[in-house]
Amino acid sequence: MSKLTLKTEGDRHVVGTRRFNALPEAVYRAHIEPDLIQQWMLGPEGWSMPVCINDPRPGGKFRYEWTNEERGGFHITGEFVELVPFSRIVHIERMHLPDPTPDNHVVTTFEKSGSGTLMTLRMTLPDAASRAAMLATGMEYGMEASYARLDALA
Amino acid sequence: MSNLDAAFSAMADPTRRGILARLTLGEATVMELAEPFAMTQPAISRHLKVLEGAGLIVRRVEGTKRPCRLAPSAFVEIDQWLDTLRQALTKNYDRLDDLLAGMNAKKRKARR
Numbered sequence: 597m598s599k600l601t602l603k604t605e606g607d608r609h610v611v612g613t614r615r616f617n618a619l620p621e622a623v624y625r626a627h628i629e630p631d632l633i634q635q636w637m638l639g640p641e642g643w644s645m646p647v648c649i650n651d652p653r654p655g656g657k658f659r660y661e662w663t664n665e666e667r668g669g670f671h672i673t674g675e676f677v678e679l680v681p682f683s684r685i686v687h688i689e690r691m692h693l694p695d696p697t698p699d700n701h702v703v704t705t706f707e708k709s710g711s712g713t714l715m716t717l718r719m720t721l722p723d724a725a726s727r728a729a730m731l732a733t734g735m736e737y738g739m740e741a742s743y744a745r746l747d748a749l750a
Numbered sequence: 751m752s753n754l755d756a757a758f759s760a761m762a763d764p765t766r767r768g769i770l771a772r773l774t775l776g777e778a779t780v781m782e783l784a785e786p787f788a789m790t791q792p793a794i795s796r797h798l799k800v801l802e803g804a805g806l807i808v809r810r811v812e813g814t815k816r817p818c819r820l821a822p823s824a825f826v827e828i829d830q831w832l833d834t835l836r837q838a839l840t841k842n843y844d845r846l847d848d849l850l851a852g853m854n855a856k857k858r859k860a861r862r
Contacts, residue, residue, distance in 0.1 A: 600843055602836045607774070610832070614843050618850035626846055626853075636845035639838040695764050725770030729761045731831035 607724040610731075612717040620706040623713045624682035627704065628652040633660070642666070652676055658687075682706060691730075698726035756804035765789070766797050770820065773807060777819040 602612040616623050626632045630648040638645060643664045650658035656676045663669035673696075674689035685704045690696045701720040706713050721727040760766055769783055784794040798818060801807045809816045 600836060600840050602832060602839065604832060610835070612839065614839075616843075616847065616850055618854055622850050622853050623846075626849060632849060632853075635849050636842055638842065638845065640841060693762070695762075698767065723771045724774045725767055728770070728831070729767050731835055 604727070608721050608727055610719040610721075610727065614715050614717075615709060616713045616715060617711070618713060619682075619711075620708055620713045621682040623715060624685070624706050627685055628679070638662070647671070650676075652679055654678055658689075677701075697730055698722050700730055756800075757806060760800050760804035760806055763797070763800075765794075766801055769794070769797060769801065770806065773818060773820045777817045779815050779817050783818070 600612060600614045602610065605611050626636065628650065630650060633650075634645045634648045637660070639662070643662050645660055645662050647659065647661035650656065650660075652658075654676060657673065658676070659671060659673050661669060661671040670691060670693055672689050672691050674687050676685070676687045678684065678686035683706050686702070687704075688699050688701050690699050698721055703716075703718045703720075705716045705718075707716070708714075719730075721730055761770075765787055768787065772778060772783060772786070780791050780794055780798065783798070784791050787794065798807065798809070801818075802809060805821055807818045808821045809818050
């Protein structure tokens, strides 16, 4: 199992890779089946996803809502652009805080690699400022570890 | 680091994000920045003051104008923000490892 790599690319992209010890079919399903998504797409400790609605077909919409006892909640909405079972998902998403953040265009690919899967995540934001805003708002919401680090520095 | 909180609140506003986006294209005057927004120049000036206070933009004096551009340090904090996203995704994918292991075990059982 390899660790996550995550880096910025150019002015508008964030690119990540991660290997999983399961076939592409299983990793792909875990990205589109709500009962599976709700078990892992939770971010830092303390958050749950009570609402996970999606319509995984081109043009289909989704809405995921997260909640945290201390910090309240937020949600994202988006649309699927392209779905190629079990190798590729293209979607667009935005966070509502409650103002929507700029659209994040995300391409996720799943490649068979040995007995497992190499997943590549490629996010594209409209411009450099939007990418900074996306990363900053991500930090603002529920990133306990970072706040603790910030407190330690203060 | 002291600018981090100010940078967050500065970025939280869609008009200010729009201003930053415009400034990625290069220097601009208040008049040029006000154009795409349905806002008066004083309103835009107030937004610029917030961005300047957060260290995201710098302004210079040119006659009566004070053109703005992105501060070189504006996106230095990106690395730190990226690290936070990395931590959140790491948690997600560690959970997904466990879930996939469970799915696999179930499948093996069903096949038996």
